[in-house]
Amino acid sequence: MQIVETSNEGLKRAYSVTIPASAIAARVEGEVAKIAPQVRMPGFRPGKVPANLVRKLHGPALHQEALQTSIREAIDKVVADHGLRPATQPEVLLADGYDQGKDAELAVSLEVLPVIEAPSTDGLKLEKLIVPVSDAEVEEAVARIAQGQKTFSDAEEGAVARDGDQILIDFVGKLDGVAFDGGTAEDAPLELGAGRFIPGFEEQLVGVKAGDEKTITVTFPEDYPADNLKGQAATFDITVKAVKVPGEFVANDDFAKQLGLESIEQLRGLLRGQLEQENAGLTRTQMKRQLLDTLAAGHDFAVPPSMVEAEFEQIWQQLTQEAAKEEDAEAALKEIEAEKDDYRRIAERRVRLGLLLSEIGQSNGVAITNQEMDMLIRQAAQQYREQDRQRFLDYIRSEPLAAAQLRAPLYEDKVVDFLFDKAEVTEREVTREALQAAIEADENGNPPAVEAEAAPAPKKKAAPKKKAAAEAPVSDEAPAAEAVAEEAPAPKKKAAPKKKPAAATPEGE
Incomplete structure (x- = not known):
């Protein structure tokens, strides 16, 4: 095998490699001898098929395999003999006109990793900025959990709904006066001010009371998941069935036990750990x-x-x-x-x-x-x-x-x-x-x-x-x-599957 460096510029290298036809042929003969005992052919006893018939039957495939193996070995030899650290997989071109029985002429090009002197780790100075967790932050975290565990009870008769209250409603959504799929619900709980419905929906229901019937108009956001509703103005016929007020939250052991913990101090300790x-x-x-x-x-x-x-x-x-x-x-x-x-x-x-x-x-x-x-x-x-x-x-x-x-x-x-x-x-x-x-x-x-x-x-x-x-x-x-990792770039990951569109209700944005 003959290897000649043809280019050495910066981190780019190129080589001309000649693989003798005799080396490829010898590899083919070795494969013929290896598989001949396993070949079955009518008229011959197992393992007695003549080598020339095996060569005639499997020759092209064996030659192709021998050529590819020889090329891989040639690349390994180029890398080893020249002490290269490839940055990417080498590019290999087989000269035009190559045929069985001829020397294989290869053009090999690649980029190598730079030679880097390992920097001294002595004298390295860093500043570590530390944020202590305050008691107030822990209490805020407790309050956030309480918000998710909030309970509601019926308001006094005739009470009007305010931000923070929950109303129980039936609604029918319509486009141009026609009800659309997914726009109807019964006994739907809605916490006013929570921002869980599309913009303008909750705001128009502040001040309602049980028994009220009201029609509101809202516009669905341009990025709404349902294509038929994006940017569309819709009306909702709403019946208010109940107004409920939030229960008073007390950070105590009873609240912690509702979460499966032993005490409020255990909850505070867990939250402090998370914040830290x-x-x-x-x-x-x-x-x-x-x-x-x-x-x-x-x-x-x-x-x-x-x-x-x-x-x-x-x-x-x-x-x-x-x-x-x-x-x-x-x-x-x-x-x-x-x-x-x-x-x-x-x-x-x-x-x-x-x-x-x-x-x-x-x-x-x-x-x-x-x-x-x-x-x-x-x-x-x-x-x-x-x-x-x-x-x-x-x-x-x-x-x-x-x-x-x-x-x-x-x-x-x-x-x-x-x-x-x-x-x-x-x-x-x-x-x-x-x-x-x-x-x-x-x-x-x-x-x-x-x-x-x-x-x-x-x-x-x-x-x-x-x-x-x-x-x-x-x-x-x-x-x-x-x-x-000092490896060539790995294949890109497949994109994650897209999320399914949400149902066509006024919830979310």
Whole structure:
């Protein structure tokens, strides 16, 4: 086998590979000898079919298999002999005119991962912003639970309904005077002011009393799930059957026991723990952002264009899907289009940070154990129906890229935790609002796009009610999972099934 490097430019490599015809032929003969004893043919005893007949019968298939195996081995040899760390799967082209009996001429091109010096973890300093949970916050959480457990009793005869009261109603919804499907209900409870029905519905019923009959007009929202009602003006003929007032809430042991707990103090303790966990998550996000900012500021190296492009495509697909859901989808798409270069920069930074974290992890012995990986796979399998779980498990075990995609976030977290342990951390108590502001502020102190994991996206332009770029969880602080795993980008996940439209009642928006 002859291998000649034809290009070495930046992170791109190209090679010319010649696989001798004799090597391919020898592999074919080896396969013929292996399968001949198993071939059955009329007129011959089992295992006695002549090799030339086996070759004539199975030759083309055996040659194709031998060629593919030889190509795979050639690629492995190119990588091994030149000490390459491929960033993506190599591209292989077989020269035109190849036929059985000829040498196989290959053109192999690929991108490699950059050589990165593992940065020193000494001298790393981070500030940890801590939000203590106050008693008042705990009581607010108790009150929120009480709101969901609220009970109502009949109001005094002739009482008029106010915000916070519950009314029991029959209603018939009509479009142009004709009742529409799903727009009728009897004995429907409605808490005024709760905002559970479409805008304008509840407000028009404040002041009614038991026995009242009233017709109201409302307009269904443009994004209402039922297509026949979107943006439509409708009337509802309403009969008020009862007015009920909320019972008085007392935070005591009896209330806690209604929830299956032993005491109100146990409830408060559970809620305090939840709030502390939420604040701890925000604190981790803030610290991770600091860490990644520090790493990014100290390292600027070339990254494989194909990895950047794959990361950008994932970001762009997410953004365009979100923009398409906006009321003014065209304007939202124009907004993100204007910031396309910024999102490409985010993709490049994600890949660079991912490679850097991977290098830090490898050089410091950070690893995911088999037990951790098994637990990760089992947790992921629980998202599927029972009859599909085994197929998922088989897929993960047979597809290295899928397994890498699954393990990458966990590996990233372990490297981040390693760096947290190495850093000199100072703590400062702040309010929750201050912590959130620290997370949302970019390098220049300007508010970024909301991010699910860490921190800033490109600056937003002020615009009324444009959410696509602002609400999409895109950040230049979230390292590309594929890069962290040091694998080629894994296949994109299938989109989740769309939710079924809600029934055509005035409930919800």
